[in-house]
Amino acid sequence: MMGYADYYLLLSPPEEVKQQISRYKKASINKIGAFESMNSPAHISIVKTERQKAFIVEPAFERMEKRLNTMPPIVLHINGFNYFKHGDKAMSIYADIRQTDSVKKWFRLLFSCINVKHASFTPHITIARNIHVSDFYTLWPHFEKAKYVEPFWIKELLVLKRETFTHEPKWSRYKTISFKNEFAALAEKI
Template sequence: MNAYADYLMIISLPTELVKEISRYKRASVNAIGHFEGMHSRAYISVTHQVRCKPFLAQPAIVRMGQRLSTMPPVELYLNGFAYFSNGRSVRTIYAKIEMTERAENWFKLLTMQMGIKLQNFVPHITIARNIPVTAFNKLWPNFENRDFKHRFIVNGLTVLHRDTFAEQLEWKVHRELHFGNKLFAF
């Protein structure tokens, strides 16, 4: 057992949506060249916990899984694209989740059940991360007014882990945490 581990908690996406996002990433590479995360699998990142002691984190994850099992799944809707400004020199383009009242309430419940506080949390699916402004200015017109609508059901949370100080920083699935089995209105 290693001294420290990092944990990444994500919402995995349906295969067809992962393939669709991958097509957008490949088209972006064709337009601007290589960029960070161009080959990474699409997902919704919830939180990244770094340098945790596994003997403390793993039981906490089990308890969190028990709380999450009481939550309902949720249907999320993608509606177009947006971007973040990461300082003055880089931007991140992402597929935008429509934040309906139901989605907002569900994400609030999720973070409460996880026992975490996230400030300025914007659930999204990254297309092109941390690209220079010059590349962004070339790429953004391809996304700005593009119609992109997709809906999918979120049934669980995937917990990935990696050794903090390992030579190969590769994420591996640590645990799948499932939500309850019924959709209902909030």
């Protein structure tokens, strides 16, 4: 079954944010030991598609790129931490992205440009994903008190790709698509 690939669309924050998130992950490892997302670089997941026919999907990325190039870059703000509950046994801790009306509108536009319907979306940067509830209760008091506030620019969408049917599937960079709205770029210079 050749020609099938998985694609992962994400937003990648600048290096300073990646380093700070890495520090929080390392501190979490010191408290609870190894966990699922401990080695993942900081990112905001947008959508992951699996088992796609590359000869169909890749031309669609070319069309998508033209639409995304009309979008403005955006400043997002990390505003502390929050968590998701996954049933009764697992939870995830994440760096919370402040949800303003303009941020919600920007993400709706992003999903529209990539032709993905997304009823509810919480932009976030995962620290500890799918940890056992007891580990969550060990970590959460530290995150609940932490004051991490950081604005950062998002200027591009990163598309990762991996072959679907391989023994060791590894993500690699397939395409980087810039948000190039000229008016927004001009406003940034002023």
